[in-house]
Amino acid sequence: xxxxxxxxxxxxxxxTPFGKVDRCIGGSATYFSVxxxxxxxxxxxxxxxxxxxxxxxxxxxxxxxxxxGLQRIAGAKSFFWSGKYDFDLNVAKxxxxxxxxxxxxxxxxxxxxxxxxxxxxANAQPDLQLAVKEQSSARIVALxxxxxxxxxxxxxxxxVFREVDLIIINEAEVxxxxxxxxxxxxxxQILALGAKTLVIKRGExxxxxVTRDAIFAAPAYPLENVFDPTGAGDTFAGGFLGYLASRSxxxxxxxxxxxxxxxxxxxxxxxxFSLDRLREITIADxxxxxxxxxxxxxxxxxx
Amino acid sequence: xxxxxxxxxxxxxxxTPFGKVDRCIGGSATYFSVxxxxxxxxxxxxxxxxxxxxxxxxxxxxxxxxxxGLQRIAGAKSFFWSGKYDFDLNVAKxxxxxxxxxxxxxxxxxxxxxxxxxxxxANAQPDLQLAVKEQSSARIVALxxxxxxxxxxxxxxxxVFREVDLIIINEAEVxxxxxxxxxxxxxxQILALGAKTLVIKRGExxxxxVTRDAIFAAPAYPLENVFDPTGAGDTFAGGFLGYLASRSxxxxxxxxxxxxxxxxxxxxxxxxFSLDRLREITIADxxxxxxxxxxxxxxxxxx
Numbered sequence: 001x002x003x004x005x006x007x008x009x010x011x012x013x014x015x016t017p018f019g020k021v022d023r024c025i026g027g028s029a030t031y032f033s034v035x036x037x038x039x040x041x042x043x044x045x046x047x048x049x050x051x052x053x054x055x056x057x058x059x060x061x062x063x064x065x066x067x068x069g070l071q072r073i074a075g076a077k078s079f080f081w082s083g084k085y086d087f088d089l090n091v092a093k094x095x096x097x098x099x100x101x102x103x104x105x106x107x108x109x110x111x112x113x114x115x116x117x118x119x120x121x122a123n124a125q126p127d128l129q130l131a132v133k134e135q136s137s138a139r140i141v142a143l144x145x146x147x148x149x150x151x152x153x154x155x156x157x158x159x160v161f162r163e164v165d166l167i168i169i170n171e172a173e174v175x176x177x178x179x180x181x182x183x184x185x186x187x188x189q190i191l192a193l194g195a196k197t198l199v200i201k202r203g204e205x206x207x208x209x210v211t212r213d214a215i216f217a218a219p220a221y222p223l224e225n226v227f228d229p230t231g232a233g234d235t236f237a238g239g240f241l242g243y244l245a246s247r248s249x250x251x252x253x254x255x256x257x258x259x260x261x262x263x264x265x266x267x268x269x270x271x272x273f274s275l276d277r278l279r280e281i282t283i284a285d286x287x288x289x290x291x292x293x294x295x296x297x298x299x300x301x302x303x
Numbered sequence: 304x305x306x307x308x309x310x311x312x313x314x315x316x317x318x319t320p321f322g323k324v325d326r327c328i329g330g331s332a333t334y335f336s337v338x339x340x341x342x343x344x345x346x347x348x349x350x351x352x353x354x355x356x357x358x359x360x361x362x363x364x365x366x367x368x369x370x371x372g373l374q375r376i377a378g379a380k381s382f383f384w385s386g387k388y389d390f391d392l393n394v395a396k397x398x399x400x401x402x403x404x405x406x407x408x409x410x411x412x413x414x415x416x417x418x419x420x421x422x423x424x425a426n427a428q429p430d431l432q433l434a435v436k437e438q439s440s441a442r443i444v445a446l447x448x449x450x451x452x453x454x455x456x457x458x459x460x461x462x463v464f465r466e467v468d469l470i471i472i473n474e475a476e477v478x479x480x481x482x483x484x485x486x487x488x489x490x491x492q493i494l495a496l497g498a499k500t501l502v503i504k505r506g507e508x509x510x511x512x513v514t515r516d517a518i519f520a521a522p523a524y525p526l527e528n529v530f531d532p533t534g535a536g537d538t539f540a541g542g543f544l545g546y547l548a549s550r551s552x553x554x555x556x557x558x559x560x561x562x563x564x565x566x567x568x569x570x571x572x573x574x575x576f577s578l579d580r581l582r583e584i585t586i587a588d589x590x591x592x593x594x595x596x597x598x599x600x601x602x603x604x605x606x
Contacts, residue, residue: 297602299597
């Protein structure tokens with residue numbers, strides 16, 4: 001019940017009101033892989049430069065993450081992102097983006113990477129996402145995207161929306177893509193393109209999952225200490241899809257559990273910079289916070 | 304198990320992207336009373352001018368609402384509020400406020416109004432809220448406030464915060480009052496003043512209830528048609544306190560149910576202008592939507 005992720009392994013520079021780091025490990029596929037590997041074996045497909053050291057790669061060690069798809073390009077630098085958050089931690093301001101090795105990234109999946117239970121297409125140019133999707137025979141194909149592609153490559157994005165089972169997207173992006181202010185109506189418009197499930201990320205407000213038959217709302221875990229929201233979305237996707245890929249069925253019951261596991265993982269990520277908190281946690285920590293989510297949301301039938 | 308509300312009965316002029324009304328019934332005590340009366344007998348304490356007709360007052364008829372505290376001032380006009388919403392329905396832009404009869408409002412509770420299970424102090428100048436509170440022997444005293452008083456009468460607001468059991472407040476107002484960006488930390492600061500429960504309204508994102516021992520998160524009901532958010536907060540408060548006042552205990556289990564009943568009532572209010580939707584619904588509609596909230600939020604223990 002394995003899972004393949006195609007995305008970035010990168011370096012970040014991050015500034016928040018609580019501190020600053022000039023170089024830390026980041027990248028969508030990094031966060032995704034570490035989170036998903038708590039539940040399912042992961043094939044990581046990405047590209048790095050020779051600035052990504054053995055010490056950096058230690059983040060993947062001792063986990064169920066296959067690195068044969070992590071291509072290293074000699075004499076080149078890894079993808080670099082620099083961003084800043086104000087007290088409103090919901091919005092990142094991008095200060096710098098250096099594509100570096102990513103400029104030539106043209107992923108070719110091998111046999112193992114093609115034949116998985118799930119495929120996650122992390123945020124990327126939609127044509128590239130579609131090209132990867134067409135190589136895969138995964139039972140569940142999910143993607144993430146961003147406002148930049150809605151603005152600059154909407155037709156290509158629509159083509160890939162038609163080909164996936166599950167779209168993970170921000171609330172503002174639903175409104176931007178559909179030009180519909182009502183979120184539920186917007187969600188229905190996107191689902192009409194073909195996907196079975198839309199997972200709408202709402203930052204500190206949690207997640208809304210919309211399918212043809214049901215809506216499920218999950219809050220974010222109310223933390224007293226949020227240090228760095230970088231990677232929360234990809235961590236969520238990793239926990240969500242990692243759990244789902246480990247199950248024999250992707251029914252409503254399992255989808256809801258998957259949303260909570262994704263939310264649990266994301267709640268850990270934001271507690272420290274980079275993947276520092278994800279490095280520390282165990283499956284016992286995850287299960288304990290799952291129970292905390294039960295306590296946070298549970299109410300009884302009317303008496 | 305009755306409840307007293309002190310607040311406004313008013314006329315509103317409202318413009319939303321979906322329509323416009325020049326004169327409709329509004330006011331915090333109006334929305335509150337109608338919502339609360341589904342669960343508990345309500346004593347309404349407010350003031351109107353002689354422009355408030357018998358036809359207008361029909362909204363209270365056939366409900367468990369005692370109007371002996373609804374003072375009519377001859378030759379004067381009722382409180383008037385005019386507001387406009389853009390597509391972001393979370394934010395009302397006030398176009399006009401005419402205090403009229405409210406300028407001289409100095410509520411004196413009679414025996415019946417003093418001796419209730421619960422008292423709701425709708426948004427008003429904090430000294431007035433405190434003066435009313437001191438007349439009451441209610442077991443549960445709750446208040447609402449607004450950004451205007453945090454800016455202009457913070458000391459008075461702090462005095463009344465110290466004297467109530469339950470504070471109902473917007474998310475932005477928690478941050479404004481405490482100058483603390485983290486919502487949970489801000490909530491704890493306000494609770495340290497004395498109240499046992501803080502109910503934080505987050506508009507389309509629902510409600511967060513914070514007590515010393517627990518946090519409960521409830522989503523808003525994801526509606527495809529939101530016409531007019533006016534009165535949603537007071538309707539929420541009415542459903543919440545009305546249910547709570549009807550129970551023998553205000554324990555965590557009942558508080559959570561109360562939050563959901565408040566959210567249910569508020570979800571109806573926004574479906575039409577003014578109280579037009581609240582007028583139509585029955586307790587069966589309310590119970591049905593309570594079940595919808597169960598379906599919206601329920602997930603099982605990890606398998």
